[in-house]
Amino acid sequence: MKLLPDKTVERLSQYRRAMLKTLASGKHHIYSHEIANILHITPVQVRRDIMLIGYTGTLRHGYDVSELIEIIGTIIDSEEGTRVAVVGAGSLGSAIIRYFNGKRTKLSIVAAFDVNPDKLNKLYAGVPCYPFEKIQEIVKQENIQLAVIATPASETAKVAEALVNAGIKGILNYTPSPINVSSQVYLEEYDMVTSLEKVAYFAKHGK
Amino acid sequence: MKLLPDKTVERLSQYRRAMLKTLASGKHHIYSHEIANILHITPVQVRRDIMLIGYTGTLRHGYDVSELIEIIGTIIDSEEGTRVAVVGAGSLGSAIIRYFNGKRTKLSIVAAFDVNPDKLNKLYAGVPCYPFEKIQEIVKQENIQLAVIATPASETAKVAEALVNAGIKGILNYTPSPINVSSQVYLEEYDMVTSLEKVAYFAKHGK
DNA sequence: ACTCAACTGTTATTTAAATCACAAAGATAA
DNA sequence: TTATCTTTGTGATTTAAATAACAGTTGAGT
Missing domain, CATH: 3.40.50.720 (NAD(P)-binding Rossmann-like Domain)
Incomplete structure (x- = not known):
């Protein structure tokens, strides 16, 4: 995967934390505009960031929260910690x-x-x-x-x-x-x- | 004065602190490339920022350290604190x-x-x-x-x-x-x- | 006095980031 | 079925920031 933009990396970290909270509240799917609301940014921004990491949501249900957490993990974490x-x-x-x-x-x-x-x-x-x-x-x-x-x-x-x-x-x-x-x-x-x-x-x- | 760019404001704060240190070391004039070295940025960046605040150095001696501190103060400080x-x-x-x-x-x-x-x-x-x-x-x-x-x-x-x-x-x-x-x-x-x-x-x- | 070197100030260009605009597609309802 | 609504994915555009390029100036050296 290509090197991600600075700001995208920062937001991915925030998306993940927001998604962990979302998951804890029992929600399993989420739309770009919902993520955008949590972080007070625009939905396009969210979709573009997610596009850049190569993940893709489903059209009618948005993104799978657990999958998103997982994928972001593979990108910003080191496997061994x-x-x-x-x-x-x-x-x-x-x-x-x-x-x-x-x-x-x-x-x-x-x-x-x-x-x-x-x-x-x-x-x-x-x-x-x-x-x-x-x-x-x-x-x-x-x-x-x-x-x-x-x-x-x-x-x-x-x-x-x-x-x-x-x-x-x-x-x-x-x-x-x-x-x-x-x-x-x-x-x-x-x-x-x-x-x-x-x-x-x-x-x-x-x- | 026009509203300054975000990043310029951040750097002005850093210039000022660097200038206070410079002044304390007994140096009264400084060149853009010297400031740039301290903060690890480019001299053009420094000159542009200083241009934006309407201050102007002298050609052969660069900037007057005290004046620069003073001017930055009038911009980012509130007079009454x-x-x-x-x-x-x-x-x-x-x-x-x-x-x-x-x-x-x-x-x-x-x-x-x-x-x-x-x-x-x-x-x-x-x-x-x-x-x-x-x-x-x-x-x-x-x-x-x-x-x-x-x-x-x-x-x-x-x-x-x-x-x-x-x-x-x-x-x-x-x-x-x-x-x-x-x-x-x-x-x-x-x-x-x-x-x-x-x-x-x-x-x-x-x- | 003349030339050179070393600065500043600023316009033009490039790069990075954000936003706009819209095609494509799945669900729902008539 | 067909039309409509909603949402994603992404090319095109705009905006913000940084960099490059260079004209202009002043002092030092000769």
Whole structure:
């Protein structure tokens, strides 16, 4: 299958979660406009995304909810599951761990890292916290493929470098310091301050 | 001034933060390609964004760092400052409060809300936590314009409705439940699970 | 004074994403 | 049966964002 557009991947993740909820409510078929309503987008958008993954609904009943969940899974999940580390076990880091914990998904957070000795050897929602120095060793040993950075901004560059050296495949950076990594590593950055400033701008100027 | 593009607003926020750092390091002039390097984007992008806000650099010295900070401020800040509430004082909510606290900016988090009585009347990094029932009263009394939702997903709809009724102008929703609000209210949604699933997809399939 | 190199500012072009518009087809009802 | 309604699937179009291309300018070096 061809590489999917960025935005389509994001929506697929959302479709799946919406479908899991739909299925839990006992509904087995769903129309594009119903999915669209849940996510507040247009029905065409939904149909096009679904078209892109090669799934096709039935004309009079729309999409089969379980099949859709299944297909999306084959696309965005890794069959054997994906193992994730969180670097920085401060308030944001532990919030992230707690947030993912309990969601049933193929993504599992299996390790936290911190420099603060107080936090070491503790469990965060069942996830062990290791000293930052051991990051390379643990990443390999635990077969960790992705990392979330939630350290103070001052540490970002150092952390990113260590992660890349350890052979990580993808990074989600919640720090406000932009990083650059070899193009082998997929990088996504998200900055809460920027987001809130954007909300402030558009709330004020209208849109 | 005309309404700026979405992405430009996001980058302006980042330019400003980068410029504050630059200024702190004692540098008073900066070229577009230097800014571009910091954020890992192209120099043209930087120049275009700056063009859109009507600022213009000097040919041989690039941009005046302080002026740039100043101008960006007049665009994305509200002169009198913007007052923000965080709904949900769980681990994510308090991480957000702590995260903003200390950053000097015109955005200030002035209230938290929660239903859990244990959390009420506590301070989170200096921010008082009020009972959720008082949200309308406090929003008006404290002149709060924006809200961040960081409750469990099950509460999102109720919270959003209360916020809209209280006359909030913009919402940043960190919950995985999409909400819909009157078009008077600017809404931004961010979902960590979707983000991480996206990283997983592109880390696996390459890009 | 003249040339060159290094910037900025901006128009034109390309690319990515969303939307429109409509053909095709299954169910229902007359 | 035949017409009609509803829904999917998709080519064509539009819109938003990023990139390319380049004219214009200023200072440094000679």
